[in-house]
């Protein structure tokens with residue numbers, strides 16, 4: 001177990017690189033199975049999902065496309081509740097099989113606010129892939145189709161997730177002590 005400091009806070013190892021990579025491969029295998037003869041459009045949500053989306057996408061074996069959007073909704077260690085699309089969706093979603101890729105579903109507010117916008121564009125199907133989910137923090141329940149890990153309601157950093165800008169480059173996921 002390793003302990004690190006990010007800004008003023010102490011974090012300890014929670015999910016190892018090996019554990020994460022194994023699970024990401026399993027999710028990709030499920031997607032490969034579900035999207036045979038389809039051409040899904042992955043939409044990664046920046047910034048947090050960039051690493052998960054990249055690793056997941058590497059193991060996708062069906063023809064697939066990927067693009068990224070940015071929804072700013074979070075500062076520090078608490079949800080602000082404000083969702084702002086700062087990088088818009090350039091891809092045409094109409095009639096596409098969309099897989100939205102999120103880093104973490106915490107209260108569910110971000111996706112709850114964004115999904116109607118996406119559905120308005122009439123994708124053929126819409127599924128959600130998330131690296132992490134904190135069931136205890138749920139305010140807006142939502143079905144996650146491809147979930148890597150369900151975790152306790154504690155702040156985490158690493159593997160794309162940050163604490164005030166830092167920690168995204170860590171290969172493992174660390175939990176606040």
Ligand code: IMP
Nearest residue numbers: 074079105106107108109110155156161
């Ligand atoms: P929600 O709208 O409450 O579901 O929050 C989703 C967003 O909050 C995620 O996409 C993350 O950017 C951020 N977030 C929530 N929990 C954590 C955490 O434990 N560490 C880092 N970011 C988090």
